[in-house]
Amino acid sequence: MKTIMRGLMLAAFSMVCGAAFFAVSASAAMYYMDSQGGSDNNAGTSQNAAWKTLNKVNATTFQPGDSIVFKRGGSWTGKLWPKGSGTAQAPIVVDAYGAGNPPLLNGNGEEAAVYLYNQQYWEIKNLEITNDNGASSRRMGIYVVNEGAGLLNHIYVIGNNVHDVYGNNVKDGNGSGGIKIRTKTGSVKSNYNDVRIDGNTVGPRVDRTGIDVNSDYWCRTDSGCTGTNNWYPSTNVVIENNYVTDVGGDGIVPMATQGAVLQYNTVNGFNMRSGTANAGIWAWNADDTVIQYNEAFNGNTTQDGQGFDIDYGQSRTIVQYNYSHDNDGGFMLICQPGGAKNDGGIVRYNISQNDYARTFHLAGPTTNTLVYNNTIYLPTGSTTSPIVAGSWDGYTKSVSFYNNIWHLDGGGIWDGLSNIASFTFKYNTIYGVHTVGEPADANKSTANPLLAAPGTGVNRSTVDGYKLLQGSPALGSGMAVSSNGGKDYWGNAVSQTGAPNRGAYNGPGIQGTPASIVKNGGFEAGVLSPWTNWNTAGVVSGNARSGSYALRLNGGPGSAEQIITLQPSTTYTLKGYAKTDNSSQPVRIGVKNYGGTEQYAVITSTSYSLGTVTFTTGSANTVATIYIYKPSGTGYAYGDDVTVE
The missing domain is CATH 2.60.120.260 (Galactose-binding domain-like)
Known part of the structure; x- marks a missing residue:
């Protein structure tokens, strides 16, 4: 009898639990926001009964699976801070509805226009965001904070337009930014997992950093910190398909991450106002970062000022398949101070066109960097140094350059290479001007590599001018590099054992006529220059x-x-x-x-x-x-x- 009763009770309990689970799932609701036709006295659960103000949203704790949708064409002023968290199966979504312009949220000088605090499983989509009241202070567009909440998951920021965030330009983890995912020190060691920042436009007029992920849990010897080790990186961070323009300082920077991927982003115009050291796309105190398929240009500084950077506190960073051009500070910075670490970085299959100051800037005692199969073009009249090796508590300890092409219609000196303890330079092509300090290379080529049309790149997708023509001496004349990524800039296969091409292109020679040595030889530019x-x-x-x-x-x-x-x-x-x-x-x-x-x-x-x-x-x-x-x-x-x- 007891056995029968127990069975009946368990069955009843299972039915109650199942009903409760169904009730939670079924309770997910969509809440509508209408800045013109809504009322906070409405239920909010239909377009005809929409809420009106941010105060109503901010006073509500939302449940897993809920959505908060803002009417297109509407506008709201102040901070949006909805409460609650979703689940892995049912995140909470903020989005737009209707037709017309994206819904506009203006923080009007608040700390942030959109804010989450110790919350997880949120997706923020398709909003237009500003934060400007005419006075400069620390402020953000979208600001997501973890302060002592432990591991927080699934923060997605997708398809938003963030501009006119008039913040200060102080460079620290708590500084201003367009989109910022931040971990602050709390009672519990904390980090993020599954962060996706995808398809956003950030800028113009955004201070200080376009997009960044950072943490107060950063201390380790790799970063030069001598205190107690508390490096607790965020994981599964993906920053992709974003367009960042006219930012006060850095473009895109993940910090204290493990295995972050930065891809298909464009940074157009960085360090426009800060006047301090900045770069376009880079990571700091982050291991196993992959920076690929990006474009960075119009960097406005020679304090760093490179399109890309492998900075200190890093191991095994890979920078590949990127296009850098017209940056005041150059293409690539590889650096560390003494007492920190920058080890095992790889720079491969990238293209640099018309970068200034220096194409590669090596600074500090970095170790085991590999730079291979990149293509560099400098125009007539350029004074850019192909490589500069400078001291930052010491010089580079070990770096190798293989299979790179420098097409130098102009160029400055090769500076400081004799200070590098272990400098390997093999199978590179240096064509054009030959200046002071050019390194020796028993397998160097000085012959025209027959690039199809150097100097004609407009964006990352229009650089076929850096393919090799039929008959190029760079075809099949490089040295094999193991673990080479398996493909070139255009996706052509690269053998692990056979001799590759030199430069970023590893396909067969293409048909075409070599670019004329004479520039504007037909005067079709309509002006005399460079005559x-x-x-x-x-x-x-x-x-x-x-x-x-x-x-x-x-x-x-x-x-x-x-x-x-x-x-x-x-x-x-x-x-x-x-x-x-x-x-x-x-x-x-x-x-x-x-x-x-x-x-x-x-x-x-x-x-x-x-x-x-x-x-x-x-x-x-x-x-x-x-x-x-x-x-x-x-x-x-x-x-x-x-x-x-």
Whole structure:
């Protein structure tokens, strides 16, 4: 009898528990917000009975599976801080509904426009967020805080537009930011797991950091901290598909993370206001970070100022498949102070175009860094140093450069490399200008690597100009690197054992014509640059042999000249077309300052005629001056389609 009764009681208990679980799941509700037609006296659970103010939301503790949806076209002022937490099966979602512009939340000088404190399983989506009352102070757009709550899970920030967060530019973990996920010291050691920041636009006019994840649990010897070890990193952090622009300091920075992934992000314009050391995309005090498929440009500083950075407190950071361009501080910083750690970083299959100051900046006693299969382009007139090795409590201890291509139409010195304790430089290509400090390399190539169209990249998806043409000496001439990631910038396979290409491209040579050594040789830029004028030269519309523009010399003497980058002891052919209005006033196409006697072709024709000059550079000559010159007379002369092969 007791056994029967126990069975009946257990069955009844199971039914009650099941009903309770069903009731919790079924209780999930959608709450509507309407800043114009809503009322806080409404139930909030339908569009026709929406709530109105943030106060109503902030006074409510939401249940797992609930949604809070804001009407598009509406606007709210103050801090949004809904209470409660979701579950793994039923997160709480903040989102938009209806048609029109995203719902606008203006913090108006609050600490944050959207705030969560010791909460988990939340998703914040599709909002427009500002936080500006005209006065600068510490403030955020979206601010998620863990203070002594232990492990908090599943914080997703997706598809929001955060701009005009007028904060201070103090650089610390508690500083201003567009989107900030922060762990503060509390009674319980705490961190986050499963953080996803995806598809947001941050900026313009956001201070100080665009996107960051940071923690007060950061102390360990790797970061130079001599106190009690309390490094407690957040895990499963993914920051992807975001566009960050016009930020006061850093672009995107995860700190105190393990295995964070930063991918498919764009940072356009960083350190616009802070005036301190910043970089575009980087991590700090974080192990096993992967930074890939990103673009960083328009960095506005030489205090750091690189598009990308492997900073200190890190082991095994990988920076791959990224595009850096037009950054004041350069492409890549690899650094640490004495007493900290930066070990095992890898920089591979990246492209740098028109970066300034230095393409690679090595600072401090970093160890075991590998830099291979990157492609670097510097334009004519650039003074950027290909590598700078400086001291930060000591110099780099060990770094290796393999299979990289530097296409240097211009460039500064290679600075400080003799200070590196263990510097390995093998199978690299250095083409163009050769300056002081260039490292020795028994397998170095100085031949034109035949990049398809260097200098023509616009964004991360338009860099096919850095593929190799058929016949390139960089094809299959590199050295094998183990554990090399298995693919290049474009996704072509890279063998673990066979000789790869040099540079970021490992596919077969593509068809095409090598880029002309002469820049603006057809004058189709509509301006003279990079040619220089002496007396009478200018560019005109019309009278062109091809295209829409031509060079015109308004009488003589006068000329247009261009300094081009060449290889020593190499034979070249200069070709160009010219004509003169008066056959008794000839025009010359020529070359000088190449290590031999000045040579030129004389053209007296009143219609375009080809002039050809063949010359061989001297053994130590890496530049030449080409020109179109009219010695005398008052008539016009024209030039077009100048090439050097």
